[in-house]
Amino acid sequence: MEHKEISKSxxxxxxxxxxxxxxxxxxxxxxxxxxxxxxxxxxxxxQVRKDLAMVSSGGRPKIGYLRESLIDDIEQFLGxxxxxxxxxxxxxxxxxxxxxxxxxxxxxxNILAAFDTQPASGSAGEGKxxxxxxxxxxxxxxxxxxxxIITVPTAFAQQVCDRLIxxxxxxxxxxxxxHLDVPxxxxxxxxxxxxxxxxxxxxxxxxxxxxx
Amino acid sequence: MEHKEISKSxxxxxxxxxxxxxxxxxxxxxxxxxxxxxxxxxxxxxQVRKDLAMVSSGGRPKIGYLRESLIDDIEQFLGxxxxxxxxxxxxxxxxxxxxxxxxxxxxxxNILAAFDTQPASGSAGEGKxxxxxxxxxxxxxxxxxxxxIITVPTAFAQQVCDRLIxxxxxxxxxxxxxHLDVPxxxxxxxxxxxxxxxxxxxxxxxxxxxxx
Numbered sequence: 267m268e269h270k271e272i273s274k275s276x277x278x279x280x281x282x283x284x285x286x287x288x289x290x291x292x293x294x295x296x297x298x299x300x301x302x303x304x305x306x307x308x309x310x311x312x313q314v315r316k317d318l319a320m321v322s323s324g325g326r327p328k329i330g331y332l333r334e335s336l337i338d339d340i341e342q343f344l345g346x347x348x349x350x351x352x353x354x355x356x357x358x359x360x361x362x363x364x365x366x367x368x369x370x371x372x373x374x375x376n377i378l379a380a381f382d383t384q385p386a387s388g389s390a391g392e393g394k395x396x397x398x399x400x401x402x403x404x405x406x407x408x409x410x411x412x413x414x415i416i417t418v419p420t421a422f423a424q425q426v427c428d429r430l431i432x433x434x435x436x437x438x439x440x441x442x443x444x445h446l447d448v449p450x451x452x453x454x455x456x457x458x459x460x461x462x463x464x465x466x467x468x469x470x471x472x473x474x475x476x477x478x
Numbered sequence: 479m480e481h482k483e484i485s486k487s488x489x490x491x492x493x494x495x496x497x498x499x500x501x502x503x504x505x506x507x508x509x510x511x512x513x514x515x516x517x518x519x520x521x522x523x524x525q526v527r528k529d530l531a532m533v534s535s536g537g538r539p540k541i542g543y544l545r546e547s548l549i550d551d552i553e554q555f556l557g558x559x560x561x562x563x564x565x566x567x568x569x570x571x572x573x574x575x576x577x578x579x580x581x582x583x584x585x586x587x588n589i590l591a592a593f594d595t596q597p598a599s600g601s602a603g604e605g606k607x608x609x610x611x612x613x614x615x616x617x618x619x620x621x622x623x624x625x626x627i628i629t630v631p632t633a634f635a636q637q638v639c640d641r642l643i644x645x646x647x648x649x650x651x652x653x654x655x656x657h658l659d660v661p662x663x664x665x666x667x668x669x670x671x672x673x674x675x676x677x678x679x680x681x682x683x684x685x686x687x688x689x690x
Contacts (some may be wrong), residue, residue, distance in 0.1 A: 277680060279674035282632065289631035298668040308636075308659055315644040345679035359581035370573035373675045412682050419501035420494065424520075435684050443494040444519055453681040455674045460493035462667045463585045466649040467557035468489060469665040470624050473648050 276317055277344075282307060283317070284340045287333055299330030308325045346374040352439075353411050355426045356418030357382040357396045360441060364417065366393050378409060406433035416446075427454075488529055489556075494519060495529070496552045511542030558586040563623050564651075567638045568630030569594040569608045572653060576629065580607050590621060598604055605651075618645035627651045628658075 286307060287298065300315040307314075318325060322339035325331050341347050354365055357380040364370075365380045377394060385398040397405065405411070414430035416423055416438060423442035430438060431452055438454045440446055443461065446454050498519060499510065512527040519526075530537060534551035537543050553559050566577055569592040576582075577592045589606060598612040609617065617623070626642035628635055628650060635654035642650060643664055650666045652658055656675065658666050 272601070274677065277676050278670070278673045281670065281676055282657070285632035285655045285672070289633035291633075306633075307656055309657065321608065344676045345683050348679075348683070350679055350682060359579060363575050363579045363581075367571060367575045369575075370675075373672055374679065375675055401578075412685075413678060420497035421501035421503075421518075437681050439674060439678055443497045445494070445521065447520055451685070453678060455678050457671065457674055458490065458493065460497070460585055461490045462651060462669055463582075463587055464489050464493055464667060465486065466555045466625060466651055466667050467562055467586065469649050470562060471557050473624075473663070 276320065279309075279313075279317055280321065280340055280344055283314070284337065284344070287337050287340075290333070294333070296333055297330045298333050298336065300325070302330065344373075346372070349374050349376050350413050351409060351411050352377050352413035352415055353402065353406060353430075353435075354380040354415040354417060355382070355399070355402070355430070356416065356419060356422075356442075357379075357384070358419075359384065361415075361417035362396075364415065364441075365396075375413075377415065378411065379405065381405075402429065403433050406430075406435065411435065413437045413439065415441070417441045420444045488532065491525075491529055492533065492552055493519075495526070496549065496556070499549050499552075504544070508545055509542045510545050510548065514542065530546070543672075556585075558584070561586050561588050562625050563621060564589050564621050564625040564627055565614065565618060565642075565647075566592040566623035566629060567611070567614070567642070568592075568595070568628065568634075568654075569598065570629060570631075573627075573629035576627065576653075577608075587625075589627065590623065591617065592615075613647050614641065614670045618637070618642075618647065623625055623647065625649045625651065627653070629653045672682070 283303060300318055301311050304311040304314040317446065318331065322331060322336055323342040324335045352375060354361055354377050361380055365377055370377065379394055380396045381399045381402045382396055383399050386396040412435060414435040416426055418426050420442050425445060427438060427446045427448065431448065436452060438452065438457050440454050440456050441460050448454055492660055495515060503683060509518060510531050514596060515521050516523040516526040517647045530543065533555040534543060534548055534549065566573055566589050573592055577589055591606055592608045593611045593614045594608055595611050598608040612686050626647040630638050631655050634657050636658060639658045639660065643660065648664055650664065652668045655670050660666055
């Protein structure tokens, strides 16, 4: 693997730098130093300097990075400039919300179509097509899709996962709140909003009880 | 605090059990054992048994749990039966997608309104109102809101966070990819889709390079 080895914790911080750099108002300085970035984000200077050095060679002593170049370097590093085509399985409420969420473009994610046992192709107006699940295999092969997004009910998540892998999918974004068994070369990234909500809700319950 | 102490790892598993139990087809057995649940989800039996015992006292030896009661017990434990009112700050693409996502009902989350520097009240048709950010304080006090959802650009996340806390918010669901400084009694739950996508994208890049 030629790509520099990079830890998940670095990967976790890079989108934060990127979002901050992009959200700086017009008319901001053309250059930004690791120190300034660290201060703005309330992070350690040493850590920010190391992280930036890992993704960009454009830093100059006492001046910092040209902001636009740093944005490009981080985006390139994160693969946002290569568009990744994906399929989404399960066109329920969450699936449809993700399918029609236009903000993924900025991260280089392009959801080509959704698949469901209840297709709705043509009926979604401007939206992306919702095709019958039986068309999944052909579609993935024709379009050389490598990423799958799972938004089916928990009970069906593993079988959908197996089917995606058989279609040649190498990376799975899993929104079903369950563990998926996969071969070693497949990466599963779990996104569990239900857990997040449970954690928040438990905290509020505890606060309310403390007051009583 | 009267509420049983419970670890985040247990909280992380409970929504999975719940989702599975709810997705079981009609006509399934009325009872389900910890063993059956563990097998279905590919988890350890001991762990599942402990987790269930923590949230429900309805388990009977050799029979298991009455499925409907177990669903109720988990939902009650997770606070899904108490509706939590929330406000959302930042009505961009992600904010609007979350605002109009109807699937949160099942988790007891009710987003009352969104706030933005560019309000759009009335124009959203059936959708929930997008009010001017200046109305945030009054709205939160009138409606005794305890949860805030942050979907503003990174550069504004901390100031929005501070403002929410001043309004009496105790729990924050943060979709801005940045760390938020908060007092000890406030819980921040970070949701970072950009990170998830970066991790998936890095994996795909590595796979493609390995092939070359």
